[in-house]
Structures are given as structure tokens and as C-alpha cells.
Amino acid sequence: MERPIIETRGLGRDYVVGAQVVHALADLTVSIARGEYVAIMGPSGSGKSTCMQLLGCLDTPSTGSYLFDGEDVSRLDRDALADTRNRKIGFVFQSFNLLSRATALRNVELPLMYGRRDRRTRKEMAARALEAVGLGERMDHTPSQLSGGQMQRVAIARALVNEPLLILADEPTGALDSTTGQEILALFQRLNARGITIILVTHDSDVAQAARRILRFHDGHLIGDEPVVPAAHPAEANA
Helix, strand or coil, X not given: CCCCCEEXXXXXXXXXXXXXXXEEEEEEEEEECCCCEEEEECCCCCCHHHHHHHHCCCCCCCEEEEXXXXXXXHHXXXXXXXXXXXXXXXXXXXXXXXXXXXXXXXXXXXXXXXXXXXXXXXXXXXXXXXXXXXXCCCCCCCHHHCCHHHHHHHHHHHHHCCCCCEEEEECCCCCCCHHHHHHHHHHHHHHXXXXXXXXXXXXXXXXXXXXXXXXXXXXXXXXXXXXXXXXXXXXXXXX
């Protein structure tokens, strides 16, 4: 049996606020298989953002273990975590996080610079990533020349450019209108069909329905782990 891409046991994260210890995430034990598409849901303060930070190697746990791609990353130092993030994880955020004066191509190239790839290789890989998200004709455009949906596609191309094992998306449709948001979700589904594991953090139940599995958090605890049941076709519902 193929090992999971993500496996946590008793994972927790505490923060000290004044004289108090805040248990932002407690005793998370979960397994995510390669190629899964998972939505993480919960209200503000539920622990979903802390979970994403730990799974994305942006933070280190206070307790428990986290195996990512077979490696116990909970024991890695800051430099090793940064290397893992750059090589194996792509991030997509609600606010796009693009350099305003850089072209789409240049924005997508950025993660490759940390990998010390030569300029020609960077440009070729960035161009392929932009073509994969349907922006092959917008490579020389800056963010101000792109729509919100196009900017998010640039951000997704940037997440893809290193050919990651995992994409972590934090409220990726939050700044978009509903039609454009659906286009971005359809793009995630196509990427998932190529075998890329996707974890999407959202408070929107409609957005979560695009995934195949939902993890629900409340007060720092995982309280639900359920498959997404596809909506019935109108003809089927009336049968």
C-alpha cells in the first residue's frame, strides 16, 4: 500500500499570550492519501489556519509528529523546513501576493530562484506553468493589467511551477466573484485529476463541496472527517 502523503499523530500547537497558554490546535491525528482533494472548514478560531500552517511547514508543532512524504518534518530545523516548502509544496492565498511591478512570467519564476535554476530554465518552466492555467497569452502582463481571476491563475501557476506534491490553498476564491470563483475551483479539480494533492481551507460550504473530503475543526479540535457527497443531477433527484 502506498504511504500517505500526510500523516499526523497527536499534532498540537500552543501559543503563549501573556500569562495564558492558547491551545490553537490539539491532538490532531489524520492521514491524507496522495492525490486526495481535501477541504478544511471551521469558524474563526477553530484551528483551521493553524492546521494549514503546520501542514505547509510554515510553523512547527508543540506536540505530536507530522510525516510529510514519509519524512518527520516536525523535527526539521527552519532551513530544512524552508527547503521542503520550496521543493514539495505550492501555496495559493486569497490576496494573490503578486509583485505589482513584475510581469506574470516574473511572478511565477520567483520560487525557482530559490532553487538556483538558471535563467533560461526558469523562464521555460514559468511559461509552461502559465500555459497550464490558460494564461499563455498574458505572460508579459503585470497584475494591474489582469482581472482578479487572472491574478489568481498567476498565483496558481506560481504554486505549480516547482511541480509540487501538494498545493495548499487558503480561501482562494474569497476575493473573487462567484463565477470567477467557480472557474478557479474547476481549475483545482483539473489539477487534482493530474494527481496533485490539494488541501483547501475555506469557511464557505459551497466551496468545500468542490473537494472530495471535508475535515471540520472547532475550538482547536478535529470534530468531523467526512466524504463529500456529489449533488444529484436534477433528473436524478426527480426520478
